[in-house]
Amino acid sequence: MTTVQKIDQLASMIKEHKNAVAFSGAGISTDSGIPDYRTPGSGAWTKYDSSIVSIPGFLNDPTQYYEYAMEMYPIRRSAKPNKAHLLLAKLEKEGFINGVITQNVDGLHLEAGSRTVHELHGSTRRASCLQCGQLYSMDEIMERVEKGENPPICKEFEGNPCQGLIKPTTVFFGEPLPKAPWDASVDKSRETALMIVIGSSLQVSPANSLPDIALQTGSELVIVDLMNTPFDSRAHLVINERAVLVAEMLEKKLAL
Ligand SMILES: [Zn+2]
Numbered sequence: 001m002t003t004v005q006k007i008d009q010l011a012s013m014i015k016e017h018k019n020a021v022a023f024s025g026a027g028i029s030t031d032s033g034i035p036d037y038r039t040p041g042s043g044a045w046t047k048y049d050s051s052i053v054s055i056p057g058f059l060n061d062p063t064q065y066y067e068y069a070m071e072m073y074p075i076r077r078s079a080k081p082n083k084a085h086l087l088l089a090k091l092e093k094e095g096f097i098n099g100v101i102t103q104n105v106d107g108l109h110l111e112a113g114s115r116t117v118h119e120l121h122g123s124t125r126r127a128s129c130l131q132c133g134q135l136y137s138m139d140e141i142m143e144r145v146e147k148g149e150n151p152p153i154c155k156e157f158e159g160n161p162c163q164g165l166i167k168p169t170t171v172f173f174g175e176p177l178p179k180a181p182w183d184a185s186v187d188k189s190r191e192t193a194l195m196i197v198i199g200s201s202l203q204v205s206p207a208n209s210l211p212d213i214a215l216q217t218g219s220e221l222v223i224v225d226l227m228n229t230p231f232d233s234r235a236h237l238v239i240n241e242r243a244v245l246v247a248e249m250l251e252k253k254l255a256l
Helices: 003-016 055-060 062-078 083-093 108-112 138-146 179-191 209-216 243-254
Strands: 020-024 097-102 117-119 126-129 135-137 166-168 194-198 220-224 237-239
Touching (some): 003 194, 003 220, 003 243, 020 083, 020 209, 055 062, 083 097, 083 108, 138 166, 179 209, 194 209
Parallel strands (some): 020 097, 194 220, 220 237
Antiparallel strands (some): 126 166
C-alpha cells in the first residue's frame, strides 16, 4: 500500500470511529526541535550523567540537575507545536478524537490547544515541592535558578516556611507514573474503538501496555512512526512516515 492509500484508510477509520484516542511519543515533537531526553548517549547525555534524572541522583546532587535544566530550558521554551500537535487539537475540537495520551513532557499538546491531555510522564512546564506538594511554574523556578538559587527551595506553604526541595513534575527514572493520568489513560484505552499511536516506538513500559489494553478490548490500532515497533504485526495499519507529513496529508484528506 502506498502512503496515500494508507492516509485514505486512516481518514476512513477516523470518520467511522468517533471516540478515537491518540497516543503520542517523542517522535511527534522532534519536528518541534525537542530532543528525546530519554535516550542516553544523545544530546545532553554526552555531557551529563543520566543518573541526574533518577531520584537517588537528583537527591544526591540537585544542583547538577538544575545546571543541566538551565541548558535544556531555552530549547524547550522556544519549541512550538507543529502540524501534528495542531491537527490533534483540531480533531478533538471537531469531535473525531476524545483526547491525547502522551509520553512527552514538553507540554506542546496543551499549547496546541488540545483540551484532554493525559501526560503520563509529567511535564517540564511545572515543578512541585517534594515536602508539601506546592506546585510552581517552571518559568518561575528557572528564573530563580538563573538568579543563583540552585537548588531552588520551597519558601512557604500556607504561611509556614517549608524548605522542601523543588523538583520538576517530570517522572524521573525509578519513579512511579502519576496515578490520575495513568488511570484515565487505562480507561480511555479500554473504551476506545480506535487508538492512533504517533511517534512512539512503544518500547517504554508501562506506557506500552496501553495499546495492548486497547487491542484486547477490541480496538483497532494504527501506528505512525519512523521506526518499527513490537506492535506492528498486531496493528491494523502501520505508517512509517514523519508525524508532520502524515498530519499534513490527513488534514487535507479530512478537509479540516
Ligand atoms: Zn513545600
